[in-house]
Amino acid sequence: MKIGKVGIYIDQKEVENRWSNGMNVFELYILEVFEHLRLPFQMVEDLSNLQSYDALVIGVMEENPKAMSRIVEYAEAGGTVISYGGLNRLADWLGFRKASEVQRGYAFLNDDFNQDKPLRFLQAEPWEQVTPSDNVSEKGKIYITNKVQNDSEVVALHQIKVGKGHIDRWAISIPKTIVGIQQGTQPVSKDGVPAPDGSANLDEGILKADDGFELDWNLDREQTGTGIPYFSLPYADLWREVMIEHLLNRVIEKNVTLPFLAYWPADVEHMAMISHDSDLNEDASAITTLDVLRKHGIHSTWCMIMPGYDQSIYEQVKNDGHELAFHYNALKAEEGIWGEEAFREQLNILKKASNTNDIVSNKNHYTRFEGWGEFFTWCEKCGIEVDQSRGPSKKGNIGFLFGTCHPFFPIASADENNRFYNVLELGFLTQDLNHHALADTSVIDPFLNHVKLVNGVAHFLFHQYHIHHQEDVYEAIQQLIVQAKQEGFTFWTSRQINEWERKRRKISIIGVDHNHHVLTLDDVNVEDAVAYIPIPNSNNTCNEKIVERFGIPCIEKKILRQSVKKIGKEMA
Template sequence: MKMAKIGVVFDDMDAELKWSKKRNLFEYFIFEILDHFRIPYEKVDLMDKYNSFDVMIVSHIRDSEEACSKILEYIHAGGTVVSYGGLDSIRKKLGFSNKLASQKGYADLSAFLNQHTPLRFLDAEPWTHETDLDVTEFGAVADEAKTWQGVSALQQIKYGSGTLERWSVSIPQTIVGLQQGTKPVIEDGIPAPDGTANLDEEILKAEDGFELCWVQDRAFTETGMPYFPHPYADLWKEVIMEHLLKIVLGKGLTLPFLDYWPANVQHVAMISHDSDLNVDESAQMTLDTLKAENVQSTWCMIAPGYSSSIYDQIKKDGHEIALHYNALEQDEGIWSAEAFQTQLDWLEKTTNTNNTVSNKNHYTRFEGWGELYTWCENNGIQVDQSRGPSKKGNIGFLFGTCHPYFPIAWADEKNRLYDVLEIGFLTQDLNHNTLSDVSVIQPFLDGVKRVNGVAHFLFHQYHIYHLPKVREAIVQLITTAKTQGFTFWTSKQINDWERARRGLTINGISYSGDIKVTSRDEENDFMLLIPIAEDHALADDEVIVRRFGFNCKQVQMKRT
């Protein structure tokens, strides 16, 4: 099969204008989504030629007659355009209206995609069908109050010889809002109505900016533990992928991509610890527990730290030493670039290590939008783990994701992608008397398996030592996860792998059916996949896996 040629339109000149007016263009996050899948694409500007592309994804264009004519000319000549909201100038030209104000809500896509959970969205711009054009509508969106009636999630609009596939939901913006919030953290979040998550405690935290609904988005385990069960952001990424593959295969083409993990790794789990009270005995108990279970973890260290012999054992056992940046005023912490650098210097001197890779903020302290990521960049920190819950009632997929991702900056930095991999966590200290119990382990593992992300659990060494039930919980987690095919990695291992993936570029498909790639490293266990038609005749040596609702052929990587 021939590989589809994908173009992504981003109007750089208009973007500069919007940024100068402090307007965010979170549409830019489509590049991070495609890069994570390693989808081959070409970024094009408004004035570039489009006729060589099989599919054009319109990320951002100016609202002008010129832009409208350029896109419509491409469609009329037989092209396919995909848009996630927007295209207001084209709406007017085609005779649609948008009488519904944008709101938060849920999309039901089960009738046409492999998504059976109503997906929360944070922004939608439905078009009302008032035209003689051939329009096919798919799925349904409803606002939170369910006042929208008969509003479709996707409109497939025939125009000339081509098609405009327009989503009502602004999907990249929704993903950003779920993962990072919709505004900087400058005030406390709204607490849970049942009293299980007191976010209004006058401590600014990552979760103060979360965008899920306490009522509609939480579930409860058989023991009554509340949790957020759906990785909405990751599921929206799968929607983008499944829809794109459906278009491409419908054209008799294919679109190779890179699977999330190495060929010999089925699922990935991670355990991190925050040293907090820094009791040597608690560190030793944790080391002994992990050694007995043959698991390596990530140790986030806060001053004054452990004795030097503990650090020697941490390194000897293959664990990762990371920073636990303290900006909690009650613990004499400060939120500043200088404090971050000072604490990192202390860590590396005290532990006799260099090139620290990872950080997690003490008490999930977080302010603003991207200051933390800038500090990480400036100090060589490649991974942050601060986006996770601190309360009993907001555990789970609080930020809609369990995938590593590169966060997007605010308009003042032109919505660039930070060079810091975010690996959030799901919960902490299971079986602690003020937190959740082990009944959430299976739902969390199931949710992670569903989207092939990272099952990241936090356990404080102090609680492992002082609370036998917490120690039992970490052993139960490890045993359960291993039984279900999870491999435990440290934060550094996940970072190294993800950055290695990002160094691989898919260039095409040879006549023999092999994917041609270039790669910056010598990894030999990448799992490359070629989506194939359902009636594809399989050779005896072909291995087929199911991804995003389609059969995909695993192929041997060929370097060029």
């Protein structure tokens, strides 16, 4: 089975021009979307030789006449062009005109992209069709709110037949939307807007991650049966799925495939994680927490705030197989300081106190956060490989506040040339269920269900102190563990998730043999990795396990050591 050839065009000269003007190029996040699945692709640096590509994804380009002409020639010869916004200089030639931009809105894609609810977006530049044509297909509609309005004629995706090929143009800048929902659209420099129902007082004078969130209090929250409001949809993850489904469908139409990796090992159906923040550092609370974790046979991540526990507690935590992690305190009310020196000093104190040099995970106390990426640079310098700080600080903003339950690498701003930080972000959904001032266990069902929907991580935070002092919280963590296990969730620590994600990203898929074994460039030792090989619906009669991923039938094939082929680089 032949692998399709997908190119991502990044006009480096245009990128550098934008950087010189202080402009972010968040279109580069396309690369992170592809890398997370290990989708095979090649970087395209110029448009002079495109004939061999089955699909060309436009990341960044200067829309000059020469570039536009090359794009059209490629499509006319049978290629498929995919663009997330842009291509406006082609609008008139293709029979369209640019309409008014939409800064916030919702895309209804349920009829075309297996999405049963509208997806929030943060920027769109729609086209209007001027000249009716049978060569144009329309998919999805855009609205200002998440309620259907029959008078909307704004199309989410135009698929335009050009010669033997197509130009597929999304009105929505999907990569920018994903970045904006996950990381915000501006650096955190002021309090966020509080919830109108009084459930989340973000304006308390403490800068934190959720001050920069981009969802809507009224449109993006639902309520459980007990009246608990929560952000219900992982929008960023769902937009990733839309991007991938669209691309895969276009590729398999050409009778080729585009294999990708499963997010988790073969023996993991769904992933869950519990972390603890050691606020108040009461040894008795730690012992109670260790007991409940032993009872249910799971390992968790212990984020330690200084001055920490007694040395004997640290040894018990390590002996029981739990992860010791850092809980950086920059809260002024507790004499904390926001700065690299304070971060490093607290981390070193923890290492010494716990006799543990190898600490790779952190969560900021009270989800403190400032700026855009300076914090991630501290993590890089100090050996922190995974951060958990992007989560809710209030009762009323729990759930998918940042639109994702997947581990992801954050993107820097223009002052650092929009590089990707070498820090895996792994946010949490809620904390201390059944706490007298927080959410109850009615959120467990919707949170687990939506994590399963996108195959991410169901990350719950429980403070040891509350497990020990509030019987309802003690019962809640047990209820969560039991229910999650019953629904097929495996509990890993932050360290385990980090190690797995980094290992699987070393696998480079370059082919599929006649036995449907995935061929890789390097013989990477990642046990139990699973590959999916998309196939046309007409080909799903082969004697292999067929599953649906991104709405497409795929052959599921475990990558065993003996099935991995080491291929010379000349075949890449």
